[in-house]
Amino acid sequence: MDPIEKAAEEILRVLMAEHWARFYYAVEQDGVVYVNVPDDVLATMRETHPLLADFVAGLNGQPIDMESSQRAVGEFVFRTFEGGTFPVGTVAKTFDSKEFARLMRLFSVWLSGHEAEFDAEIMPFSLWESLFTAWRADPAVQRFQDSLKGGGNPAPPAGETIH
Template sequence: MNHNLNLKSMNVGKAGKEILRIMMFEQWVRFYFLVDREGTLYVDVPAEALERIQEKQPDLLPLAEMMNGDDVTYEKCQATVCAFASSRLDGQKFAPDILPKAFDSKDFKVDLYMFQLWNRGHEKYLDERFHDFEEWEEMFSEWSKLEEVQQYREKLVLGGQQNTAEPDTLQ
């Protein structure tokens, strides 16, 4: 008897983590491969970088290819990330109603805020030299393990108020 069960995950938290990774990658691409052409910003990922992405993050290569050569606006970036996440995760890895729940979850919103906080706080360091995406993932992960960062995250989750102030202890 052939049981071709194609079970989709119902784990909202796991979906949120995968969406966050996609958003981190999109930010990484824009951070290192943005060029200004006559006042318009474009993504320009060289062939060598695409080959490295293919080697290290083959699941994210299609996102880099979608962005490559395109002009950049907030709306376009948001639409690209959502379209990519939907095409790769919605109904593929996760049940159809899970991604909207993940995007709306408090944990995801706090995780995204924490990534943005990390990114802003480390921008000078990240700009000193090129860091592969796996380095970003590792640095963010290690930063997230710091006791003061965990305490701040917990306050956000429990309090529900995302303070826009950046405590010096988190940088």
């Protein structure tokens, strides 16, 4: 896996954690939406995903909207990965890469295809991650991923095998 692909996967994990936190733990108070992940949930997350738990803990109690979400993810990714995990310049190149766009498209398709399942019960982040990984391994999804690599705007995979 080249550095851009590896960075795209790591950045996607941060985005997934941010989305998971908003999906289950966004609360509105006086017209402002906040993230409020319970301490016990963060403690469990720290056992399996300590870095992501630190990120989510940083969101806790903060007002959140599209702009602040993007800013929080970007700041965390640059602070955490740039010049350490990945060479300087890799993170910016990754955000602008086709590989990252492809992963974001996959994540979006996965979310929209499983929203009812996610609404049925609060799932730990580790389950979200394993479900996404298993979904990506499905042959129909593999073909869809391959078609995204080829360019264009293919239709998402259909059928019961991917949902």
